[in-house]
Amino acid sequence: MASQELTKNLFSVSSAPLWHCGRTVRSTMLHSLLALLPAAAMAVYRYGYDAITVIAWAGLTAVVTEFLMQKWMEQESTADDFTALFDGVIFAFLLPSTAPFWLIITGSALTIILGRMVFGGFGGSPVCAPAVGWAVMTAAWPEFMDLNAMLLNWDLIEPLSELKYFGVDAVAEITPVSLLLGDNLGTLGASQVGLILLGGLYLLATKQLRWFIPVSFLAGVFLTALIFYMIDPSQYASPVFHLLSGGTMLAAFFLMPYPSASPVWKLPMLLYGLFGGALLIIIRTYGIYPDGACFAVLLINLCTPLIDLIQPKPFGGR
Amino acid sequence: MATLMQEFTKGLWKEIPPFRLVLGLCPTLAVTTNAENGLGMGAAVIFVLALSNVIISLVRNIIPKKVRIVCFIAIAASLVVAVEMLMQAFAFSLYQQLGIFVPLIVVNCIILGRAEAFAGKNPPLASLADGLGMGLGFTISLTFLGAIREIFGAGQLFGVSLFGPNFHPFTFMVQAPGAFVCLGLILAGMNYLTIWQAKRNGVELDPNFDSGCKGCGACKMMDQIAAQKKLERMQPAKS
Numbered sequence: 329m330a331s332q333e334l335t336k337n338l339f340s341v342s343s344a345p346l347w348h349c350g351r352t353v354r355s356t357m358l359h360s361l362l363a364l365l366p367a368a369a370m371a372v373y374r375y376g377y378d379a380i381t382v383i384a385w386a387g388l389t390a391v392v393t394e395f396l397m398q399k400w401m402e403q404e405s406t407a408d409d410f411t412a413l414f415d416g417v418i419f420a421f422l423l424p425s426t427a428p429f430w431l432i433i434t435g436s437a438l439t440i441i442l443g444r445m446v447f448g449g450f451g452g453s454p455v456c457a458p459a460v461g462w463a464v465m466t467a468a469w470p471e472f473m474d475l476n477a478m479l480l481n482w483d484l485i486e487p488l489s490e491l492k493y494f495g496v497d498a499v500a501e502i503t504p505v506s507l508l509l510g511d512n513l514g515t516l517g518a519s520q521v522g523l524i525l526l527g528g529l530y531l532l533a534t535k536q537l538r539w540f541i542p543v544s545f546l547a548g549v550f551l552t553a554l555i556f557y558m559i560d561p562s563q564y565a566s567p568v569f570h571l572l573s574g575g576t577m578l579a580a581f582f583l584m585p586y587p588s589a590s591p592v593w594k595l596p597m598l599l600y601g602l603f604g605g606a607l608l609i610i611i612r613t614y615g616i617y618p619d620g621a622c623f624a625v626l627l628i629n630l631c632t633p634l635i636d637l638i639q640p641k642p643f644g645g646r
Numbered sequence: 647m648a649t650l651m652q653e654f655t656k657g658l659w660k661e662i663p664p665f666r667l668v669l670g671l672c673p674t675l676a677v678t679t680n681a682e683n684g685l686g687m688g689a690a691v692i693f694v695l696a697l698s699n700v701i702i703s704l705v706r707n708i709i710p711k712k713v714r715i716v717c718f719i720a721i722a723a724s725l726v727v728a729v730e731m732l733m734q735a736f737a738f739s740l741y742q743q744l745g746i747f748v749p750l751i752v753v754n755c756i757i758l759g760r761a762e763a764f765a766g767k768n769p770p771l772a773s774l775a776d777g778l779g780m781g782l783g784f785t786i787s788l789t790f791l792g793a794i795r796e797i798f799g800a801g802q803l804f805g806v807s808l809f810g811p812n813f814h815p816f817t818f819m820v821q822a823p824g825a826f827v828c829l830g831l832i833l834a835g836m837n838y839l840t841i842w843q844a845k846r847n848g849v850e851l852d853p854n855f856d857s858g859c860k861g862c863g864a865c866k867m868m869d870q871i872a873a874q875k876k877l878e879r880m881q882p883a884k885s
Contacts, residue, residue: 434816442827446834468818 353450357410359536360582363527364417367520370510375425379516383420385429389436390416397445411450415439418458418582421517422575422622423465424478431472435465455629456586459622466617479513486513488574489618496565507572518578518621528581540597541590542580548605549576556613570609575621579608583622589629596635603635604628650775657779664787664829665836669755673747674788675825681804684792686740687747688785690733692778694725694751699765699777701725706766718761723752756784795819795828 371379394412398405419439423432442464443457444450466473475486487507490498506512510520518524531537553567570576575583584590584604591600604624611620661667664674673691678684701721709717730748733741741748751757760780765773796802799819801809818824844851 446830464818464823467821467823468816469814472814 386420544601684788692781
């Protein structure tokens with residue numbers, strides 16, 4: 329009865345001459361993958377065959393999991409639009425290059441299942457999926473995610489755990505240039521800081537990404553670290569060190585602007601980035617884990633609905 | 647007799663406390679790091695729930711309506727102290743494992759919820775059946791959840807190793823976040839099962855079947871607030 333009345337009064341809605349800008353999820357994801365390519369190439373150059381296997385396992389598992397889950401949930405299959413591949417590759421970038429294959433498969437599958445599919449798929453998830461995968465793996469198998477233990481063969485040091493356990497003097501000799509070039513022990517892709525930055529700049533230049541979140545995130549990291557540094561330079565590392573170490577760059581350009589988990593408007597985006605950066609430094613300083621990038625991203629992702637309440641006033645509104 | 651049986655069995659599946667009513671989550675999440683803890687906690691809850699239901703149902707006509715909550719809690723508290731002392735005497739290791747969560751049974755939602763919703767209105771025998779059923783359902787849920795978390799998180803079941811020494815346990819499951827993830831996935835599984843059953847029997851399913859919106863009414867309140875705000879915004883424009 330009620331539905332009949334409703335349908336009677338429906339206005340006819342015809343399609344206006346709308347103009348599509350040509351941007352699709354697939355093209356954005358392809359650009360993002362292209363932006364990750366130099367860092368991946370550098371990782372392969374540095375860690376050899378291992379790096380290829382890690383990225384391949386993670387990417388393949390992510391796509392297959394997405395396909396199977398969508399089959400099971402009776403959704404339209406979107407496993408071929410590169411979002412799952414992107415998540416898988418980003419997850420691989422957060423692993424040590426010698427990670428065992430079962431850890432990669434479990435983590436990559438959980439990235440898709442717990443990070444995306446339980447919320448209804450890509451576009452529905454309130455948190456950054458690869459960061460979820462990383463967090464679960466870090467909680468489950470800390471000994472296999474520990475960079476120093478996993479990369480014993482390399483003669484280099486991991487700057488962040490060095491800072492955590494041996495104080496600021498231990499990292500005094502690490503120059504910003506060596507950090508930028510990735511000449512230190514680190515995760516597979518996130519430690520190729522310079523090339524990640526290059527990829528991020530490519531995304532900004534091709535307008536796949538707006539500058540608000542990355543810039544404000546880096547500013548938040550810089551400012552918070554600067555405050556600590558000014559309080560006591562002998563106890564806290566310099567802001568430049570924090571900017572160029574660990575997962576900061578990857579978080580700024582690829583994790584923080586995760587499509588469904590970041591705010592939409594300009595001021596909220598700036599606040600989101602600033603608070604995220606501050607959280608990263610706070611977690612690195614007071615937390616028990618050396619690198620807080622993913623935890624900072626996850627925490628600030630949960631604040632997104634709240635921050636997004638700040639909306640511009642409509643024209644003529646009061 | 648049939649109704650007694652009904653009161654008993656509804657706690658086992660139809661209204662199984664943590665998974666259907668989503669009550670009593672504090673012990674459900676906190677103590678289920680292994681199956682044994684779940685079983686012990688469940689046993690304590692069965693004892694308290696059944697006895698408190700009977701006692702409350704016996705005195706339900708004497709208690710004034712205004713102070714009933716206090717009376718319910720006093721009865722539950724005395725029973726919990728009894729359980730605590732019994733545990734200290736006969737199962738001390740379990741008591742140490744469960745720690746603060748044994749005294750916390752007093753404020754468990756299920757005890758108060760069943761007292762308020764059932765025992766305060768029904769005769770003692772039915773209340774006993776209800777308490778036993780609900781307690782058993784709670785025990786089954788806790789043991790199930792504890793078993794899942796123990797199998798994945800430690801590679802054991804009731805302390806018996808399952809997968810051999812080469813298995814690296816998925817320790818995420820025995821940590822706090824694992825409890826939430828596990829409970830969420832089980833709730834999803836329950837709903838999936840309900841939908842699947844309805845589809846197989848060809849029954850049209852109420853979209854709010856999981857009782858999510860029945861007892862809450864928050865959406866309606868939000869709508870009212872939004873409408874009121876809209877009215878307030880309109881009024882100055884008119885004047």
